[in-house]
Amino acid sequence: MERFGLVGLPNAGKSSLYNALTGGGALAAPYPFATKDPNIGVAKVPDERLDRLAEMSKSRNVVHAAVQVVDIGGLVEGASNGEGLGNKFLANIREVDAVVFVLRAFVDDDVTGPADPLEHLRVVELELALADLETVERRLAQTQRAAKLDRSLGDELDALTAANDSLAAGRPLYRASLSAEQRAVLAPSFLLTNRRVLAVVNVGDHDLDSIPEQEARVATEFDQAGHSAGDNVEVIGMCVQLEAEAATIEDPLERAEMLEGLGLGEGALFRMVRSAYHLLGLRTFLTTGDKESRAWTFYDGSTAPQCAGRIHTDFQRGFIRAEVIRWDELLELGAWNKAKDVGKLRLEGKDYLVQDGDVMEFRFGV
Ligand SMILES: Nc1nc2c(ncn2[C@@H]2O[C@H](COP(=O)(O)OP(=O)(O)OP(=O)(O)O)[C@@H](O)[C@H]2O)c(=O)[nH]1
Ligand SMILES: [Mg+2]
Numbered sequence: 001m002e003r004f005g006l007v008g009l010p011n012a013g014k015s016s017l018y019n020a021l022t023g024g025g026a027l028a029a030p031y032p033f034a035t036k037d038p039n040i041g042v043a044k045v046p047d048e049r050l051d052r053l054a055e056m057s058k059s060r061n062v063v064h065a066a067v068q069v070v071d072i073g074g075l076v077e078g079a080s081n082g083e084g085l086g087n088k089f090l091a092n093i094r095e096v097d098a099v100v101f102v103l104r105a106f107v108d109d110d111v112t113g114p115a116d117p118l119e120h121l122r123v124v125e126l127e128l129a130l131a132d133l134e135t136v137e138r139r140l141a142q143t144q145r146a147a148k149l150d151r152s153l154g155d156e157l158d159a160l161t162a163a164n165d166s167l168a169a170g171r172p173l174y175r176a177s178l179s180a181e182q183r184a185v186l187a188p189s190f191l192l193t194n195r196r197v198l199a200v201v202n203v204g205d206h207d208l209d210s211i212p213e214q215e216a217r218v219a220t221e222f223d224q225a226g227h228s229a230g231d232n233v234e235v236i237g238m239c240v241q242l243e244a245e246a247a248t249i250e251d252p253l254e255r256a257e258m259l260e261g262l263g264l265g266e267g268a269l270f271r272m273v274r275s276a277y278h279l280l281g282l283r284t285f286l287t288t289g290d291k292e293s294r295a296w297t298f299y300d301g302s303t304a305p306q307c308a309g310r311i312h313t314d315f316q317r318g319f320i321r322a323e324v325i326r327w328d329e330l331l332e333l334g335a336w337n338k339a340k341d342v343g344k345l346r347l348e349g350k351d352y353l354v355q356d357g358d359v360m361e362f363r364f365g366v
Pocket of ligand 2: 014015016028034035072
C-alpha cells in the first residue's frame with residue numbers, strides 16, 4: 001500500500017489531520033512534540049464511481065482503494081544539528097512514498113509557535129534540504145573517486161553535482177531544475193526532497209474566507225521564478241479542526257449537511273486524498289459484481305497483466321485477456337451481462353495500457 005507522510009513543525013496540526021483522515025486516536029495537544037513515535041493508519045480513497053457501480057450491481061461488499069498515512073513527529077529549525085527531536089524524523093520520512101507538508105496558518109492563544117505558513121515552509125524546506133545536502137555531499141565525494149576509474153558513472157556524477165548545487169543554495173530538489181533522467185539516477189539514494197509534495201495549509205475556523213488567499217501565498221512561494229516546483233507540488237487549504245470534527249460524524253448525510261452549512265462543500269479531506277493519490281501517479285481500475293465491487297490501485301502506464309497482478313499473482317502469470325469497459329458506459333447500460341450481450345465489452349490483450357476508470361474482468365489459466 002502506498003504511504004503518505006505528514007511532515008511539519010510542532011503544533012501545525014499533523015496529528016489532528018491524521019485523526020481526521022484515518023479515524024485514528026493520535027494524541028493532538030497544544031504543546032510541541034506531542035508526537036514522538038509515528039502513528040500509522042489507513043485512509044480510504046473516496047470514489048463516487050465505485051459507489052455507483054456497487055449500487056448498479058447490488059454488491060454485498062464494497063471495497064475502496066486505500067493509502068497509508070504516517071503522522072511523523074514535529075521538526076524545528078536546527079533539527080539537523082539535534083534541536084528538538086533531532087533527526088528522528090528523517091528515517092520516518094525516508095520510508096514514505098509522498099510527503100504531505102502541514103503548514104499552520106491558524107492563530108490560537110493556547111497553541112505556541114508561529115502562525116505564518118510561509119515561516120513553516122521556510123523551516124521545513126531548510127531542514128529537509130540540509131539533510132539531503134549531507135547525503136549528497138557524501139555520495140558525491142564517493143562517486144568522484146570512483147568515476148576516475150569507471151567512466152560509466154558520468155551520469156550519476158552529473159546528477160549528484162546538479163543536486164548538490166541546488167541543495168547548497170537551500171533549495172529542495174522538487175524545485176531544482178533537474179531532468180527526469182537525473183531524478184531517476186538520484187532516486188536510489190533515499191533523498192527526502194526528490195519526490196512530490198502536497199502542502200496542506202491549516203487555516204483557523206474563523207478565517208475560512210481566507211483559504212484561497214492562503215493557498216495562493218504558499219503556491220506563489222513554491223513558484224519562485226526560475227525554480228518553480230511545477231507539477232511536483234500541490235497546495236490545499238483547509239481548516240483541519242473543522243474537517244476533523246466533521247469526520248467524526250458517522251452518518252454521511254449529517255456530515256455532508258455540516259460541511260455544506262459551513263460552506264466547505266464536500267469537505268477538503270476527500271479532495272486532499274484524491275490529490276495526493278494523483279500526485280503519486282496512482283490510478284484506479286474497478287471490478288464489480290453482486291458479491292463485491294472494488295477499486296484497485298495501479299501506477300499510471302501499467303499493462304493489463306500488471307493490473308491483473310494487483311488482484312492476484314496467478315492472474316498475472318496466467319493472463320489470457322481482459323474484458324474492459326469504461327465505468328460510465330457500463331453504468332449507462334446498467335449491467336455487466338447487458339454490456340456483454342450488446343457487444344460493448346472490449347477484449348484487450350497483454351499490451352493494453354489500463355486507463356483510470358476502466359471496469360475489468362480477467363481471463364486467465366494456470
Ligand atoms: N484553533 C485551531 N486549533 C487547531 C487546529 N488544528 C489543530 N489545532 C490544535 O493545535 C494543537 C496542535 O495540534 P496537533 O495536531 O497535535 O499538532 P502536531 O502537528 O501533531 O504537533 P506535534 O505532534 O507536536 O508535532 C492541538 O491542541 C490542536 O487541537 C485548527 O485548525 N484550529
Ligand atoms: Mg502530533
